[in-house]
Amino acid sequence: MSEWATLSSTQARRPIPASADEPPTSRPADSNQHNSVTLGPRDRVIGQIYIEGDLRVSGTVEGEVEVTGDVAIDDLAKVKASVTGRDISISGQVVGAVIARKRLEVTRSGSLIGDVRVARLTIQDGATFSGKVSMGAAAEAPAKGAETKPVVVEPKPVAVEPKPVTPEPQAVAKPTASIVATPMPPPPAVKAPTVPPPVAKAAIVPPAAAKAPMAPPPAAKAAIVPPPAAKAAAVPPPATVGRSDGKGGKARNQPKKGKPKRR
Amino acid sequence: MDTQQAVAEGTHTDGQSDSKRDGQQQKFTLGPNDSLEGKLTYGGHMAVDGGHAEGEFRVGGNMDIGNGSVVKALIEASNVTIKGVVEGKLTARDKLTLGKAAKMNGDVQARRLQIEDGASLNGYVRMGDFEQHPG
Numbered sequence: 001m002s003e004w005a006t007l008s009s010t011q012a013r014r015p016i017p018a019s020a021d022e023p024p025t026s027r028p029a030d031s032n033q034h035n036s037v038t039l040g041p042r043d044r045v046i047g048q049i050y051i052e053g054d055l056r057v058s059g060t061v062e063g064e065v066e067v068t069g070d071v072a073i074d075d076l077a078k079v080k081a082s083v084t085g086r087d088i089s090i091s092g093q094v095v096g097a098v099i100a101r102k103r104l105e106v107t108r109s110g111s112l113i114g115d116v117r118v119a120r121l122t123i124q125d126g127a128t129f130s131g132k133v134s135m136g137a138a139a140e141a142p143a144k145g146a147e148t149k150p151v152v153v154e155p156k157p158v159a160v161e162p163k164p165v166t167p168e169p170q171a172v173a174k175p176t177a178s179i180v181a182t183p184m185p186p187p188p189a190v191k192a193p194t195v196p197p198p199v200a201k202a203a204i205v206p207p208a209a210a211k212a213p214m215a216p217p218p219a220a221k222a223a224i225v226p227p228p229a230a231k232a233a234a235v236p237p238p239a240t241v242g243r244s245d246g247k248g249g250k251a252r253n254q255p256k257k258g259k260p261k262r263r
Numbered sequence: 264m265d266t267q268q269a270v271a272e273g274t275h276t277d278g279q280s281d282s283k284r285d286g287q288q289q290k291f292t293l294g295p296n297d298s299l300e301g302k303l304t305y306g307g308h309m310a311v312d313g314g315h316a317e318g319e320f321r322v323g324g325n326m327d328i329g330n331g332s333v334v335k336a337l338i339e340a341s342n343v344t345i346k347g348v349v350e351g352k353l354t355a356r357d358k359l360t361l362g363k364a365a366k367m368n369g370d371v372q373a374r375r376l377q378i379e380d381g382a383s384l385n386g387y388v389r390m391g392d393f394e395q396h397p398g
Contacts (some may be wrong), residue, residue, distance in 0.1 A: 117374045123378040
């Protein structure tokens, strides 16, 4: 059996449909045979994976991973996803929330950035880890709620990169926490949009719309400010005007707009 | 003359502490029946061996928190080894080790981190060089 070629090692037992790209989701729970999926070093998955069985990742995964069995993330793997599983072993790079129903192990070559809910946790010397750890009773009670949360949170960064837009208000508290904190604390805030991910997209659109209104006021200011600008116009360096007025790049544009009008 | 002697003694003790650094660094141990409450800044190593400690401990050397000890404190030390129960913010300038029976409740910052199976940890963990921390 070629290790990388197949997504499912249980071919013999169950005929796999022509579309082998997706792991079988309709797998009967009663089957005793173990399903194990391997993503090779050149494989890449972007989106959601649900696997009843074990998963081994050596390639790239982005999105959301939910596995009923064990998860092994190899040295070369790069995972940007929320990962849920029973036993999870991380030797590669993982960014995202991790929920291990049984045990999480980060080996010396592993790197994990993200919040963690686990029953047991092992971190070997040399490993890198940043995030919030919840163990024991604290981990089990809210675990279910948390499972849905990362779902919502993850798609956003994957689909677009509006991270700065959404997280900022929520995760202002800690700079690093922005990544880390997002999955867990924001749940209440995020919950509203939780149900329909499209809403989140809608949320993304508005900012653009919001930007438009944002822009005008400065423009208006520019209109008001003209006197100084005009004075500046007398002096050659307009750039200096922009700098002195402008708190950011936006401000620079305004003076420019102002000049052509005057000219 | 007396003052000169005193000065001489002073320098002498300084020399001793240096030699201690070279060889054995001073160690301050809190035994099973001991308890400490308050703020402690200490150049050597500190060990809590079954005792109870509460407050703020800034230790130049290593900090060992043994089995059965309970520490509720802000802790800062080079290497921190925990086998007991700790509550509070902890900073390990070098390495933090959580032993099998360790229970750590609080935020943790360390350059290196090792957690053995069976240990319990609740809180934020931050790793890496400390320059990164404020930025």
